[in-house]
Amino acid sequence: MFLQWPGREAVLRVPIEGQDREAEETLAEAAEILSLLNAAHRAVQQGGRGAERLPPAARGRTPGTCHPHRAGRHLRSAGRDFRLRQCRPRGGRAARVSLAPMTPAAPPSxxxxxxxxxxxxxxxxxxxxxxxxxxxxxxxxxxxxxxxxxxxxxxxxxxxxxxxxxxxxxxxxxxxxxxxxxxxxxxxxxxxxxxxxxxxxxxxxxxxxxxxxxxxxxxxxxxxxxxxxxxxxxxxxxxxxxxxxxxxxxxxxxxxxxxxxxxxxxxxxxxxxxxxxxxxxxxxxxxxxxxxxxxxxxxxxxxxxxxxxxxxxxxxxxxxxxxxxxxxxxxxxxxxxxxxxxxxxxxxxxxxxxxxxxxxxxxxxxxxxxxxx
Ligand SMILES: O=C(O)c1cc(=O)[nH]c(=O)n1[C@@H]1O[C@H](COP(=O)(O)O)[C@@H](O)[C@H]1O
Known part of the structure; x- marks a missing residue:
């Protein structure tokens, strides 16, 4: 199972484990990676190198293509839709993530x-x-x-x-x-x-x-x-x-x-x-x-x-x-x-x-x- 984080140019895929608690666990992991991506992005913007700080799941992506996380953002995970309530980085490698499940709107007839x-x-x-x-x-x-x-x-x-x-x-x-x-x-x-x-x-x-x-x-x-x-x-x-x-x-x-x-x-x-x-x-x-x-x-x-x-x-x-x-x-x-x-x-x-x-x-x-x- 995968979480997709649809950025403007990059889709971040993070393996998901578990079923019910997948939102908390997965998004925590995603947020961690995003927080690292953002840190790397900032580092690159400031003229430094940042990609080497990325975890394996995010390596190989261009740090500059990561998209800052925002409340209200729509996430799709294992075929289910969520709206991001909150995603607050906590220190360098952790983040607190809160999700609201969404019923995907059926396309109009x-x-x-x-x-x-x-x-x-x-x-x-x-x-x-x-x-x-x-x-x-x-x-x-x-x-x-x-x-x-x-x-x-x-x-x-x-x-x-x-x-x-x-x-x-x-x-x-x-x-x-x-x-x-x-x-x-x-x-x-x-x-x-x-x-x-x-x-x-x-x-x-x-x-x-x-x-x-x-x-x-x-x-x-x-x-x-x-x-x-x-x-x-x-x-x-x-x-x-x-x-x-x-x-x-x-x-x-x-x-x-x-x-x-x-x-x-x-x-x-x-x-x-x-x-x-x-x-x-x-x-x-x-x-x-x-x-x-x-x-x-x-x-x-x-x-x-x-x-x-x-x-x-x-x-x-x-x-x-x-x-x-x-x-x-x-x-x-x-x-x-x-x-x-x-x-x-x-x-x-x-x-x-x-x-x-x-x-x-x-x-x-x-x-x-x-x-x-
Ligand atoms: O089902 C249709 O569109 C249709 C039903 C009908 O009762 N009469 C009818 O003209 N049509 C179709 O509507 C179009 C009418 O074309 P115009 O007369 O050029 O506006 C044609 O493509 C017809 O095949």
């Missing part, structure tokens, strides 16, 4: 992260990334424009939604780009919804769920097609819950032809299942959300009421004709609970002009905020 971002940045916009290969000179151009649009629009976005079809169409390089997009989104603090509309018999759905919610190309959330029956949702729900992710189940899609199959109460049956799956979960919003087209403004309040704890993904803003003013009924008071999505209207707002994409995202964010006032 998709629903928490996206809702927190909505509140903090006042944005309900989901930026869709649908890179169309015919639009670009070559693969490098497609890549750079896609990443540029992501970066330029991030300040106005609650989340980003790459549509898998456009990446799959590029073959293997598309998967590499998707990974880059997901990594860049995470660096920008943007939760990622992968729009894959997956769904299959349960055993195959398990592989989809593994691939898109926990595999190397995974997003934080995935759109899911319930057409095969509710059994198809089970692996996706399991993977989303296990990974702090989410799924968005197609309830009423944005296209006019949805009526062919989604009329006659079908959307309501799916909505009831979405609500049922979410009702056992704690938290403000459940991990099971719903896709409801922004192109159905008259139905948004209805579906909001049927799935009170579901996040609603509202595609169809912009190119499919929906406007921010159409969407207020999908939100809860306070302006949370829904994400309005636009792809072409942002990514190709004015050809390949990235500044125009940025402005389009800003206008849509402002429009959505205005509609909620």
């Amino acid at each position: 998709f629903a928490q992260a996206v809702t927190e971002r909505t509140r903090r940045l006042q944005t309900r916009l989901c930026v869709g990334l649908d890179p169309r290969s015919g639009t670009y000179r070559d693969a490098a151009h497609l890549r750079s424009h896609t990443l540029d649009v992501l970066e330029a629009t991030a300040p106005y976005a609650a989340c980003v939604k790459p549509q898998l079809a456009f990446f799959e169409a590029l073959g293997l390089p598309g998967f590499t780009l998707l990974e880059e997009v997901c990594a860049a989104a995470r660096t920008l603090g943007l939760p990622v919804i992968l729009d894959g509309k997956r769904g299959d018999i349960g055993s195959t759905a398990e592989a989809y769920a593994q691939g898109w919610l926990s595999g190397p190309h995974a997003g934080d959330a995935l759109t899911v097609n319930p057409f095969l029956g509710f059994e198809t949702l089970t692996p996706f729900v399991g993977a989303a819950r296990a990974n702090g992710g989410a799924i968005f189940v197609l309830v009423k899609t944005s296209n006019p032809d949805q009526a062919d199959l989604q009329g006659s109460g079908i959307s309501e049956r799916v909505a009831a299942e979405v609500a049922r799956l979410g009702e056992t979960e704690g938290g403000e919003y459940a991990s099971v959300g719903a896709v409801v087209g922004a192109t159905h403004p008259a139905d948004l309040g209805h579906f909001r009421a049927l799935m009170p704890r579901a996040l609603l993904l509202l595609p169809g803003l912009g190119a499919q004709g929906a406007t921010p003013d159409d969407l207020a009924a999908a939100f809860h008071p306070g302006g949370t609970g829904a994400l309005a999505s636009a792809s072409r209207a942002v990514q190709y707002a004015l050809g390949l002009d990235v500044t125009a994409s940025r402005e389009a995202a800003r206008r849509l964010r402002d429009g959505l905020n205005g509609a909620l006032r």
